[in-house]
Structure formats: C-alpha cells, structure tokens
Amino acid sequence: MERVNPKVVGALAMTAGVAGAVGALCAAAGVGARHLLQRQAATARALIGKPLGDVAPDADKRYRKRYGDPVRLLVLGDSIAAGLGAEDGSGTLGARLAKKVAKATHRSVDLTTGAVVGTESSEVMAQLDRLPPAYRADVAVLIVGGNDVIHRVPVAESVQHLTAVVERLREHGTPVVVGTCPDLGALRAVPNPLRALGSRVSRQLASAQAEAALAAGAHVVNLATVVGPFFISNPEEMFSLDRFHPSALGYRRTAEAMLPSVLAALGVADTVPFGHRIPT
Numbered sequence: 473m474e475r476v477n478p479k480v481v482g483a484l485a486m487t488a489g490v491a492g493a494v495g496a497l498c499a500a501a502g503v504g505a506r507h508l509l510q511r512q513a514a515t516a517r518a519l520i521g522k523p524l525g526d527v528a529p530d531a532d533k534r535y536r537k538r539y540g541d542p543v544r545l546l547v548l549g550d551s552i553a554a555g556l557g558a559e560d561g562s563g564t565l566g567a568r569l570a571k572k573v574a575k576a577t578h579r580s581v582d583l584t585t586g587a588v589v590g591t592e593s594s595e596v597m598a599q600l601d602r603l604p605p606a607y608r609a610d611v612a613v614l615i616v617g618g619n620d621v622i623h624r625v626p627v628a629e630s631v632q633h634l635t636a637v638v639e640r641l642r643e644h645g646t647p648v649v650v651g652t653c654p655d656l657g658a659l660r661a662v663p664n665p666l667r668a669l670g671s672r673v674s675r676q677l678a679s680a681q682a683e684a685a686l687a688a689g690a691h692v693v694n695l696a697t698v699v700g701p702f703f704i705s706n707p708e709e710m711f712s713l714d715r716f717h718p719s720a721l722g723y724r725r726t727a728e729a730m731l732p733s734v735l736a737a738l739g740v741a742d743t744v745p746f747g748h749r750i751p752t
C-alpha cells in the first residue's frame with residue numbers, strides 16, 4: 473500500500489502537543505486512511521491548543537530543611553519531568569518526589585531540575601552540560617521519550633542518547649532512575665485509530681528504553697504499568713487543561729509510583745514492586 477505524502481505528515485507533525493503526535497503518526501498509515509487521519513488531526517488541534525505555555529513552574533529549593541543532611545535530587549528530561557501542567561512549583565513531579573524522599577529518609581532534599589519542556593532524548597545531555605561542573609547528584613530521575621514519538625525519532629537513536637546520559641551519570645557515581653515513555657494511548661483527545669497507533673509506538677520505545685537503561689546500570693520504572701491505569705480511568709482528574717500533561721494530582725500519582733525505585737537507588741529500600749526493575 474502507498475505511504476502518506478511526507479509533506480502532509482511533516483506539516484501535521486509541526487503542530488504542538490497532541491496534535492503534533494497525531495500528525496507524526498499519520499506516517500504509519502496508508503493512503504486509504506489519510507483523509508480520516510487529517511480530519512482527526514484538525515480536531516485535535518482545535519480541542520487542545522497550547523494553554524499551558526512552554527515553561528514549567530520553578531520548584532528548585534531545599535525541602536524539609538529541618539531534617540538536614542540533604543539528598544541532592546536531580547530531575548532531567550522533558551515537560552513531564554519539568555512539571556508542565558502543575559499550577560505551581562509545589563505540584564511538579566520534582567517537588568512531589570522531593571517531599572516524599574525527605575519523609576522516607578528523614579533528610580532534607582535539594583531539588584535541581586534540569587528538565588526542559590519539549591526535550592527529546594538527544595537534548596538531555598545538554599541539560600547535564602548546563603549544570604555547574606562540580607555538581608554531583610545523590611540520585612537522578614530521568615523521564616523522556618514522548619517528544620521522540622511525536623517527532624518520529626527512530627527508536628534506536630532515542631535509546632542511544634538515553635544510554636549515553638545514564639552512562640555519564642553512572643561514571644560520576646550517580647544512581648539513575650529512568651521512567652520509561654508514557655503510553656500515548658491514554659490521551660483521550662486523540663481519536664482512534666491514531667490513539668492505538670500512538671499507544672503501540674510509545675510502548676515499543678518504552679520497552680527499548682527499559683532494556684537499554686538496565687544494561688547501562690539504571691533503575692527502571694515502567695510508567696505505563698505503574699501509573700498509566702490512573703490516567704486511563706480518571707482522565708479528567710489526572711490530566712491538566714491541555715489534556716496532554718499531568719495535573720497536580722497526576723504528578724502526585726506519578727511521584728508515588730516512582731518513589732520505590734528512587735529509594736532503592738538511594739540504598740534505602742531493598743525491594744521494589746511490580747513495574748519496577750533493579751539493575752543487576
């Protein structure tokens with residue numbers, strides 16, 4: 473079957489957020505479905521827009537100062553890692569994790585967020601480069617992949633960049649927790665068949681990320697498994713205004729889901745639940 477015109481796909485892929493994902497996924501369909509997919513892309517653009525802007529709330533500070541002996545927590549990756557969709561800094565993923573780590577360890581937590589909205593896997597290394605040369609984290613959390621799917625980055629290329637970041641952090645003695653690419657099938661604003669295609673592609677990337685991250689020495693959290701069901705069953709509460717990024721509640725659930733691996737990486741916990749994997 474003939475492929476969709478690349479010019480059409482490229483034009484659609486330039487649309488922000490979910491609409492970008494819709495356009496990119498058109499490349500996977502045949503010409504017989506092209507007009508349907510284009511109509512779905514237009515619908516997604518109209519519904520979603522870009523109400524959150526491009527900058528996540530600032531959450532970097534010391535949490536639970538009274539505990540002392542701070543844990544240095546570094547958060548890297550894309551808009552989910554940055555916390556876009558939270559109403560303020562306290563609702564971001566980094567802040568939620570910082571408070572939970574402090575409670576579990578009875579230590580203060582110094583949060584440093586290197587994550588940037590719109591980041592692809594190839595751009596995470598630059599986030600490390602922007603840190604002070606002497607900075608060393610006690611644990612790093614990395615979430616990336618959604619934008620790779622949206623912009624049709626080959627899985628092998630995405631995984632190569634992810635591996636390089638993990639290896640660099642590990643060379644500096646920093647334990648790493650990788651949250652794999654979320655399941656784009658949870659995005660209700662994207663109609664089927666595109667939602668199903670998005671789910672398939674994002675899960676393929678997540679699986680490849682998991683194996684590569686484990687091989688490089690990182691802890692892995694399968695976000696589609698440990699928190700994805702909450703987004704599927706309660707989308708109105710778990711998603712923010714753009715129906716693409718988590719809400720404050722969505723970030724709270726995500727932080728709760730990732731916490732066991734973060735504590736394991738810090739040496740505080742010996743075991744992790746289903747959906748988490750420890751490097752051997």
